[in-house]
Amino acid sequence: MHEYSLAEKILDAILKEAEKIKAKKIKRIEISANKLTHINEEELKFSFKMVSKNTIAEDAEINIEYSQGKIFCKECKKEYILDDFFGRCPKCSSSLVEIVDEIVVSNMEIEK
């Protein structure tokens, strides 16, 4: 389940950040997802609820925004912006490509 591991990644990132700024509770988080990632929002929110249980992020509301479809080709050593991605570099057709910034926490609202 892809969404489950993304939810774990998100939780990990926000708990670390919350510790730095000494937050008591995380109320809302904004997530920027690469539009090529194909996230099932419902599943992501559900997974997040499960992984965040008994943490300060337990009741956090999640907002998802989609960013540009950026990929990186290890063959060309270059980034490309795509609307559709079929697992290959648009320039050299290499399959050594990865989605950049799959999911990034762009903002969060906390209580101190």
Ligand SMILES: [Zn+2]
């Ligand atoms: Zn390439």
